[in-house]
Amino acid sequence: MTLLDIRRRAGAAALIAGAALFPAAVYAQQQPAEDAPAGGATDEAAEATESPPPQEEAEWSILIVGSDPSLSEEEFNQSVIRDLPERLLDPETNFTNSSAYLPENDYRLVMVFHGTEEVDRGALCTLQQDTPEALETAPPRFDDLRQSTYVTAAFCEGDEALRTSDSSMTGIVEPGSTSFKFMVRDAVQQLFPDGYEMVPQPETNIAPAIVE
Numbered sequence: 364m365t366l367l368d369i370r371r372r373a374g375a376a377a378l379i380a381g382a383a384l385f386p387a388a389v390y391a392q393q394q395p396a397e398d399a400p401a402g403g404a405t406d407e408a409a410e411a412t413e414s415p416p417p418q419e420e421a422e423w424s425i426l427i428v429g430s431d432p433s434l435s436e437e438e439f440n441q442s443v444i445r446d447l448p449e450r451l452l453d454p455e456t457n458f459t460n461s462s463a464y465l466p467e468n469d470y471r472l473v474m475v476f477h478g479t480e481e482v483d484r485g486a487l488c489t490l491q492q493d494t495p496e497a498l499e500t501a502p503p504r505f506d507d508l509r510q511s512t513y514v515t516a517a518f519c520e521g522d523e524a525l526r527t528s529d530s531s532m533t534g535i536v537e538p539g540s541t542s543f544k545f546m547v548r549d550a551v552q553q554l555f556p557d558g559y560e561m562v563p564q565p566e567t568n569i570a571p572a573i574v575e
Contacts, residue, residue, distance in 0.1 A: 513529060526556075
């Protein structure tokens with residue numbers, strides 16, 4: 364289980380994983396270092412023309428549960444991120460520009476990849492990156508022609524699920540394949556019925572968490 368923070372900085376989306384699970388893994392569009400000033404330029408002049416540090420404007424996170432045994436956790440997470448809709452990851456076109464977006468709130472996209480057993484949707488938004496045992500589900504079988512692979516997802520505001528969804532594919536659904544991308548995007552698109560530029564309106568029929 365990995366929690367990825369998505370921070371909006373100077374028009375670029377940076378995905379930063381929790382240090383405990385994904386050490387020093389940073390996905391960002393970084394600007395190349397400035398060339399040294401031409402001969403004769405003083406340090407003061409260089410400082411005067413130096414751009415101010417980018418300001419963090421918005422932040423949300425993605426929690427990914429489940430993995431492919433043939434890949435490292437980092438590789439699997441990268442494959443999921445690559446297949447997310449560009450408009451969702453782009454801070455210029457996603458919901459962080461909406462008037463309904465509240466930067467002090469904890470917005471999270473939770474995606475659980477699993478086998479045939481149903482996932483408790485009501486518990487998705489209470490998951491934490493250090494408590495994967497809180498969710499009991501069968502592991503996904505991405506390389507089995509006879510099995511179906513499922514992804515159950517939620518878009519959360521704190522512990523509240525604004526929207527939930529699910530998608531599945533039968534047969535080989537390996538990360539990086541067209542079928543895997545379709546499954547990921549289908550699940551995410553259902554969470555944003557009004558478009559990625561809007562904070563989803565809460566559903567009224569989300570099943571509560573199953574309490575043993």
